[in-house]
Amino acid sequence: MLRYFTAGESHGPALTAILEGIPAGLEISPEYIDRQLARRQQGYGRGGRMKIERDRVKLLSGVRGGLTLGSPVTLQVENTDWVNWEPYMSPVNADYEPKRVAVPRPGHGDLVGAIKYGHEDLRNVLERASARETAARVAVCTVARKLIEYFGMEITGHVVQIGSIRAEDRTLKEIKKQIEKSELLCADPLAEEKMKKEIDDAKEKGDSLGGIFEIIVTNVPVGLGSHVQWDRKLDGRIAWSLMSVQAIKGVEIGLGFTAATLPGSRVHDEIFTGTNGYYRGSNNAGGIEAGISNGQNIVVRAAMKPIATLYSPLRSVNLRTGVEELAAVERSDICAVPAAAVVGEAVVAFEMARAFLEKFGGDSIAEIDARMKIYREQVSHV
Numbered sequence: 001m002l003r004y005f006t007a008g009e010s011h012g013p014a015l016t017a018i019l020e021g022i023p024a025g026l027e028i029s030p031e032y033i034d035r036q037l038a039r040r041q042q043g044y045g046r047g048g049r050m051k052i053e054r055d056r057v058k059l060l061s062g063v064r065g066g067l068t069l070g071s072p073v074t075l076q077v078e079n080t081d082w083v084n085w086e087p088y089m090s091p092v093n094a095d096y097e098p099k100r101v102a103v104p105r106p107g108h109g110d111l112v113g114a115i116k117y118g119h120e121d122l123r124n125v126l127e128r129a130s131a132r133e134t135a136a137r138v139a140v141c142t143v144a145r146k147l148i149e150y151f152g153m154e155i156t157g158h159v160v161q162i163g164s165i166r167a168e169d170r171t172l173k174e175i176k177k178q179i180e181k182s183e184l185l186c187a188d189p190l191a192e193e194k195m196k197k198e199i200d201d202a203k204e205k206g207d208s209l210g211g212i213f214e215i216i217v218t219n220v221p222v223g224l225g226s227h228v229q230w231d232r233k234l235d236g237r238i239a240w241s242l243m244s245v246q247a248i249k250g251v252e253i254g255l256g257f258t259a260a261t262l263p264g265s266r267v268h269d270e271i272f273t274g275t276n277g278y279y280r281g282s283n284n285a286g287g288i289e290a291g292i293s294n295g296q297n298i299v300v301r302a303a304m305k306p307i308a309t310l311y312s313p314l315r316s317v318n319l320r321t322g323v324e325e326l327a328a329v330e331r332s333d334i335c336a337v338p339a340a341a342v343v344g345e346a347v348v349a350f351e352m353a354r355a356f357l358e359k360f361g362g363d364s365i366a367e368i369d370a371r372m373k374i375y376r377e378q379v380s381h382v
């Protein structure tokens, strides 16, 4: 079973992740993971923290000489900002007062977390609720990404909407080419200019912006996930993994919500047969039917709400005095949708790897290679 945990506070010494169940013999390097960490830090609209950090992973266990051992992989990303926070965040002697947060930000975990865990200082919640945690997730899920890439799958994320600006549809080839040079991971340069303008306007007003990103997984084998039990359905698992990313409020697969507005004749992907076996005339299902990958590209979109920290804060209540006040202002981003798209790629890659290992699992890459070969022969005629 492939699983991971992350740990670490936003202004603590480091973020740590432990990955278990990755087979032996997978090639992995810190540089490969760092590329994804760097992508997560980018994006027009990011805040001051990204100028401080230069996220890099340290591999502390489970990898020897560039190859996984089959034992748990420990990954660590140090917080450069820790030097500025040690007096207030130290596990031993922490001075709470100078950094105390008493007025919860609507939309952040501040209030609910404080009620649930009995904290008086909201910092005890926000430090872990922070999207800084996604640096650990990108690091750990990138090992899983390497696994699915080894077996031929490829994953692409791109931004399709920011605020009210929607990008025009593009082919996957165009998307891959355009996002290389985009500050917003957006394949439509005209829309990108408008998106930047909308981010600038939000910044000026002390506001924040959300948006939508899309993840596409190509070269997916038929048969990942299963219809036989609710928690084995691949679409459900992908949706869960994306919804677990900070600020994600909606997920749709294939046509998604649009499918609800159309008759069945315009939704379902008709089946044809040709020299290479079965094929479809469309991909409205987004590559998954009955919770099982059908061999088409997996296409999934996630909606991110605007970041909860507003520089022109919303109304709230001071939990110490009980008096209504404006919410606390923590340093933050104006818009982090491109970063969320990179996190989305990572968590979807993890879920694909998990489903892949359930089907073809073995303790080593060589063992899985052999199983894949048999399966490919078995389904080659369909």
Ligand code: EPS
Binding pocket: 010, 047, 048, 049, 050, 081, 108, 129, 130, 131, 132, 133, 134, 135, 307, 308, 309, 330, 331, 332, 333, 339
């Ligand atoms: C983030 C680091 C955080 C925030 C952001 C994401 O750093 P700091 O709190 O020191 O500015 O920039 O987190 C949030 C937007 C949030 O609401 O928690 C990161 O590394 O991605």
